[in-house]
Amino acid sequence: MWNMLLAFKNLDPMNWEVIKPTLKFLWQGLLAIFVVIALIIIAVKLTSFVIAKCEEYKKKKAENQNPDNDVSN
Secondary structure, eight states, X not given: OHHHHHHTTTOOTTOHHHHHHHHHHHXXXXXHHHHHXXXXXXXXXXXXXXXXXXXXXXXXXXXXXXXXXXXXX
16 A cells, blocks of 8 residues: 555646646546436427427327317307
8 A cells, every 4th residue: 555655646636747637537428428418408498399299299190080079069
């Protein structure tokens, strides 16, 4: 355990040269998370839109097949 700690003695949290590469990974990871969340949102909205259109189409098709079932007084 101590050997690992001694191996990273140059790992200083205030050293900008150590922080710069990690910031690159950080923004790429955050961007990837937001892209995936956006894709999930788009997929859910598209699915709900398609389902609503299919139900509307089925309703119109059922109404067109049975026009005698209209209840008009």
